[in-house]
Amino acid sequence: MSVNKTKKADIVTVAKAARVSASTVSRYFNHPELLKPATRKKIDSAVRRTGYIRNRAAQTIHGIRSGTIGVLIPTLDHAIFAEVVQAFSETVEAQGFTILLASHGYDLQREYAILRKFLEHRVDGVVLTGLDHDEAVFQLLDSQDIPCVLMWNYAAQSRFPAIGADNELAGQMIAAHVLALGHRRIACMFPPTFGNDRALARRDVVLDTLQGAGVEVPDHWMLQTVYSISESKRDAQQLLSQANPPTALICGNDILATGALYGAKASGLSVPEDVSIVGIGDFKGSSDIEPALTTVRLPAKRIGQEAGKELAMAIVDPSARGGASLHCAPELITRQSSAAPAR
């Protein structure tokens, strides 16, 4: 329908329209202070008339930054990652970057393939989620020299700067909380840990902490439940309706805990009187659910922002490379879903 100006306007179209050379138009965009005002005005009008839009691809092959950052996450379907990405993207957008986003669904092979694609697009930097990645991914990153940060998880030493929360600490905190309340008959519900170092770290440290206090979790109280409210509701219901149920249930994340809360209710148990239920994460609804969920806050928004700041900085000023890791500390949030066991 629209009048197709035969060809898309390029820089020489604009140059002709403004009766200047292409170089001058280029300077108009990149070093406007070098032009005299009259020329600037001419070009301004020519740009408007021709509908010219700069071509970053053409700039990029001159070694100029592409203005893109590759963001690689497991999935957006977990609200918590969506939140991190949102915060990250807002932060780097403010600095003029646009993000390339892709999710690997916990498939390490795909992660590598996606990273390659990002590099083909000549992203200026890359964010990966979590600390554990295929060795090939790290090597690829090493061989290119673009900055990379590992977001979400934190550890003292890591292959690239890590910005996130210490998941082991989070697990330890919640386990310690449950123990401190006096629970000894404790069940756990964790997501499948394959390809998911965060979940794995949390689970192991919870178990260790309990064990350290002399509490063994029997196998049939060690639930593995996929990330889904309905699944966790079902599993919790089944667990809690057995004879002699646990007095506390530690969930690997708040989604599982939310489902467990529903499951407890469906089993006719009250929380926290009959059973304490705790999560990890402090997701959006966790403070408002009834009863409000005791959990460990992982500061998603802050993590996204800090990662964005750090990466943008590393890109803009590559001299200050080797950026530092940053721990966004988890925090125990005690609410109504946990209490001392009835005796």
Added chain:
Amino acid sequence: MSVNKTKKADIVTVAKAARVSASTVSRYFNHPELLKPATRKKIDSAVRRTGYIRNRAAQTIHGIRSGTIGVLIPTLDHAIFAEVVQAFSETVEAQGFTILLASHGYDLQREYAILRKFLEHRVDGVVLTGLDHDEAVFQLLDSQDIPCVLMWNYAAQSRFPAIGADNELAGQMIAAHVLALGHRRIACMFPPTFGNDRALARRDVVLDTLQGAGVEVPDHWMLQTVYSISESKRDAQQLLSQANPPTALICGNDILATGALYGAKASGLSVPEDVSIVGIGDFKGSSDIEPALTTVRLPAKRIGQEAGKELAMAIVDPSARGGASLHCAPELITRQSSAAPAR
């Protein structure tokens, strides 16, 4: 740390290493069937040795597709958009596209600016969220000739192909449901509608439907509540603890409804005996909350997939342009949170 091979490998580096010409290397990637196996093998090894990664920017300036799609949403913080984006991205990734993602936070000015940036990156196509956009946005899209689809919302006629659910229909369905149960004392809770055509459409049609049945919603039962469980919990609590409260509360989305459910409980009311509460959306947790939420399902995943299919198709085969809109029908999901009013 890593041994920096002085310069990044480009196609001529590879060519030299393989003792062939640059053209041959180019063909190796784009028309491998033209090379004889021996040459292919030589280049294969040279690519590996040099660590060469193709430069899409350089291809793009030849008019070759960039392999990117710009996705423009209000925010990822609403789980429902995250879900749509995830489905969309999976669908187009399978076709080799990578997405550029940005959010405008309901700011029309920013939407325009982001679109321009997408175009500078020479995206092969664009997805916008919702039907309403600044006229400048539409004009810009018209002037470029890349395909665009409007995702999430549906209307019979729209500026570009629309793939989504009819929000007016959804609003009408939920209002009709509440009326059919016999309610007449009905309150509404909707998000701020500024810059948000979806919310606006829903609200207006709900009101119209109620009015059509002779039900007026008094001003003080017309709540405007930001998208947040805690806010809606508070507002609902306040509403429901007044003397002579409504027997039903229609919420503009499931997040508000979830908060309202908590608010009702906190006010000591039972749902649905004392008050029916319904939402729109059928978000992830809505079926599992206690009581399970009556709502109208907006098929986010399907919308994302269909939009992805349509856009990828329009890009790959531009002859079949002028793609059609597609209605992904909303569906009333009756669960426990709604019932006939007690009398």
Added chain:
DNA sequence: TCGAATTATGAAAACATTTGCAAAACTATT
């Protein structure tokens, strides 16, 4: 074993920019 037909490869132009260098156009100074 030769020439024709076919297949594989290379040289060079094209793509949309940026940039170093040099020329042109101004200003200021005398």
Added chain:
DNA sequence: AATAGTTTTGCAAATGTTTTCATAATTCGA
């Protein structure tokens, strides 16, 4: 009014590819 100095602009080369056209290498039939 001429010169020196400064500011503004244009030319041409460069960037990393793809592609057209031409040439070189191979295959095949006689």
